[in-house]
Amino acid sequence: MFGKYFYNKNIRNIVILFGTIFNDIEIRRTRAGTVQSRLKVPIAYGPAQKYLTKLDQGPIQVEATGMDAVETRDTMGMVLPRMSFEIMTMNYDPTRKLQTTKKIREVKFLGPIDSITVTDNGAGYNNIPTVEIEAPAAGGTQATATATLGTGSDAGKVVSITLVDVGAGYTFVPNVTIKPVGNDKPSDAKATVNVDADTTTLNTAYTPVPYNFEIDLSIMVLNSDDGSQILEQILPYFTPEFQVTMNEMKTLGIKRDIPIVFNSMSTEDDYEGDFLTRRSLVHTLSFTVQAYLYGPTKDQGIIKEVDVNATTDENFIDNDANINVVPKDATADPDDNPGFTITIDENV
Secondary structure: OOOOOOOOOHHHHHHHHHHHHOOOOEEEEEEOOEEEEEEEOOEEEOOHHHHHHHHHOOOOOEOOOHHHOOEOOOOOOOOOOEEEEEEEEEEEOHHHOOOOOOEEEEEEEEEEEEEEEEEEOOEOOOOOOEEEEOOOOOOOEOOEEEEEEEOHHHEOOEEEEEEEEOOEOOOOOOOEEEEOOOOOOOEOOEEEEEEEEEEEEEEEEEOOEEEEEEEEEEEEEOOHHHHHHHHHOOHHHOOOEEEEEEEEEHHHOEEEEEEEEEEEEEEEEEOOOOOOOOOEEEEEEEEEEEEEEOOOOEEEEOOOOEEEEEOOOOOOOOOOEEEEEEEOOOOOOOOOOOOEEEEEEEOO
């Protein structure tokens, strides 16, 4: 029953999402009101004890004492401050459960790229810019293209983009970027990609299953002021939740606002032993990430015609009418509303 392989990277995306929120925190160390240094606080996935053990593996040496104590990199493989996080538990959340048998559907793109349309010609290009196309999913072939600059009244503008390699395996519409070269500083040109889509097939998946991910964020600092700076850059955003938009299932075109709920905080200040013993000041923040896990996706055909034979004969021998319904535009996508042509033949 569980023999079919699939991997939607849902858990991996949650880990990346959580780490991204806290990956740009900075602290500043001052003396007499003057900023002496600015430090970006690195973050990594893993238990805090792992990093504390690594910190203890080596002699302690600081350049100063008190609030301005800074460990030297010459004697340590890693310095403070630092943050780490790890998933503690994953629990099913029945309060967010939706109808289990409902399906999510999205047109299945099969690549290759059909064409690239210039939506904004830009201006001020002296050199032919490069065209970068987003890579396909694993196993696909990267598409490549070149830009063409105009002449005369269109000089310095991107007038068209020609595909060199149409690529393969695109399951989504890739982004295209037109980058200037040399010393060019133009107003940027823009373009969109048209993927050769199979409009007779859909990607489908059942309603995702809600799970709560309990994640602990550990903040390891050298002194109290460092910890206070980090905490004040985090806690005001959680009231108690903070929502982040995540590209949850790219193949199905699903984006969702993920609530990250702050639960509690604890502080451990371990300063035992003699004066050479390392101080371990760790703030642990507990969060709940309310996310979803998806099952396997399947292909499903798109209904393009409905044919109904209607009868009042209880034996279903004679038909009183035939009703035929077809879309006015046979190439329309499922999300379009092309209208329908209804043909009724009576007494057939």
